[in-house]
Amino acid sequence: MAEPRSRWTLAPRELDEPHPSRLRPDHPGRAEILAKHAEALRDGTPGYLDPATGLFVLSAAFLAKRGFCCTRGCRHCPYVT
Secondary structure (H helix, E strand, O other): OOOOOOOOOOOOOOOOOOOOOOOOOOOOOHHHHHHHHHHHHHHOOOEEEOOOOOOEEEOHHHHHHHOOOOOOOOOOOOOOO
16 A cells, blocks of 8 residues: 555546546446446445445545545546546
């Protein structure tokens, strides 16, 4: 896991929009993934179960609140530019 810096800057995009390198615009499950993520954001839960794999995916809000990037390639990392 990356060492926390004193200050990480959020990427200049809304938390509900993942970076295209983390979720391609042409991904076949994009709409369903974004719907699950939006539900997690709305409900204030830390994440959601990926509809294809069943793995738990952290929300951008949770990752932003944590305050730093772990460099593990999170789908909704709010620090990726």
